[in-house]
Amino acid sequence: xxxxxxxxxxxxxxxxxxxxxxxxxxxxxxxxxxxxxxxxxxxxxxxxxxxxxxxxxxxxxxxxxxxxxxxxxxxxxxxxxxxxxxxxxxxxxxxxxxxxxxxxxxxxxxxxxxxxxxxxxxxxxxxxxxxxxxxxxxxxxxxxxxxxxxxxxxxxxxxxxxxxxxxxxxxxxxxxxxxxxxxxxxxxxxxxxxxxxxxxxxxxxxxxxxxxxxxxxxxxxxxxxxxxxx
Amino acid sequence: xxxxxxxxxxxxxxxxxxxxxxxxxxxxxxxxxxxxxxxxxxxxxxxxxxxxxxxxxxxxxxxxxxxxxxxxxxxxxxxxxxxxxxxxxxxxxxxxxxxxxxxxxxxxxxxxxxxxxxxxxxxxxxxxxxxxxxxxxxxxxxxxxxxxxxxxxxxxxxxxxxxxxxxxxxxxxxxxxxxxxx
Numbered sequence: 001x002x003x004x005x006x007x008x009x010x011x012x013x014x015x016x017x018x019x020x021x022x023x024x025x026x027x028x029x030x031x032x033x034x035x036x037x038x039x040x041x042x043x044x045x046x047x048x049x050x051x052x053x054x055x056x057x058x059x060x061x062x063x064x065x066x067x068x069x070x071x072x073x074x075x076x077x078x079x080x081x082x083x084x085x086x087x088x089x090x091x092x093x094x095x096x097x098x099x100x101x102x103x104x105x106x107x108x109x110x111x112x113x114x115x116x117x118x119x120x121x122x123x124x125x126x127x128x129x130x131x132x133x134x135x136x137x138x139x140x141x142x143x144x145x146x147x148x149x150x151x152x153x154x155x156x157x158x159x160x161x162x163x164x165x166x167x168x169x170x171x172x173x174x175x176x177x178x179x180x181x182x183x184x185x186x187x188x189x190x191x192x193x194x195x196x197x198x199x200x201x202x203x204x205x206x207x208x209x210x211x212x213x214x215x216x217x218x219x220x221x222x223x224x225x226x227x228x229x230x
Numbered sequence: 231x232x233x234x235x236x237x238x239x240x241x242x243x244x245x246x247x248x249x250x251x252x253x254x255x256x257x258x259x260x261x262x263x264x265x266x267x268x269x270x271x272x273x274x275x276x277x278x279x280x281x282x283x284x285x286x287x288x289x290x291x292x293x294x295x296x297x298x299x300x301x302x303x304x305x306x307x308x309x310x311x312x313x314x315x316x317x318x319x320x321x322x323x324x325x326x327x328x329x330x331x332x333x334x335x336x337x338x339x340x341x342x343x344x345x346x347x348x349x350x351x352x353x354x355x356x357x358x359x360x361x362x363x364x365x366x367x368x369x370x371x372x373x374x375x376x377x378x379x380x381x382x383x384x385x386x387x388x389x390x391x392x393x394x395x396x397x398x399x400x401x402x403x404x405x406x407x408x409x410x411x412x
Binding site: 113116117143144147148150151152154155158159191192195196199200202203205206209210213214218219 | 245246247248249250251252253254256257258261264286290303307398401402405406409411412
């Protein structure tokens, strides 16, 4: 399609990301089974309240990440970043509310949350989008399945854009640092300088993904076709 | 040809671009809900972002069931991921406020331009937490008096957070209209 911009082309490449990159085990296991295992592990992480089940769950998820994820170093880097930020926030809030002695409870919650999200991260990074849509298509219409998987796949990009907007607005002098936001009169800055541009960016991104999908023939037929098919 | 292609790439009468934006809203509801899963014992705090994204979805996309679409998507994902209390009834937590937002937008055409109307709609949508709490507690066999008191407390907490979220919507929608985005 002539009108496809550079960003839309990139969006198109992301739509097909991971199509070839799968581990030996990932290629052999049915996507539905991996998705079901991921859901069970997430639910188990929310149910785990004491150390022994959490240690067991950590071991199982580590094995899952090592055997299924093709880009382990990248997963480790992204996971460590999420965990560090999340732990700092949660432990800080617990210390504020219950006193510094309760920091370990905050750390436990943070680890529990991480265990709940890790299977989803592994599933999304180890399964090509077409296979994920194909699995979801068994339980919902293919257009809805496409919207769901594409939204999940692009949320990290949306969050990266929000972070970039936040940093640029800080350079412009917007009062959007956490310590500024402790004062309610700075909240309009957050809405005007971060929230509104982030929504505009999300709408633009949705337009570009839609253009990229249409350029690749999405919606041309009554039934969805998959590549690589099965 | 292009028109036919555009029509074909619709999701249940909704253009793909707008469906994807609603999908982002649904995922962001879950993301913020999970981030706020801190056990700080502040009831109703997750309603802030839930209602903000539901109202934003309805305000940005002129489709009658935009908020419901977001509610269904986020409810299904929350159920699958086991987020929140309520098991198989989790989708109701998202669906009831979403239906309230869509209904309010249908009945009051200029809803997203007025702070007062948005606050009222936000309060009504947040108060649906009462029905949800009462239903879950009734199913586990809680005493009727306690059940209603707990439902009222939960609904009050949800309104406390839901109304400020809905008050953000008119200024955001006005700015988006000024930029010509919607």
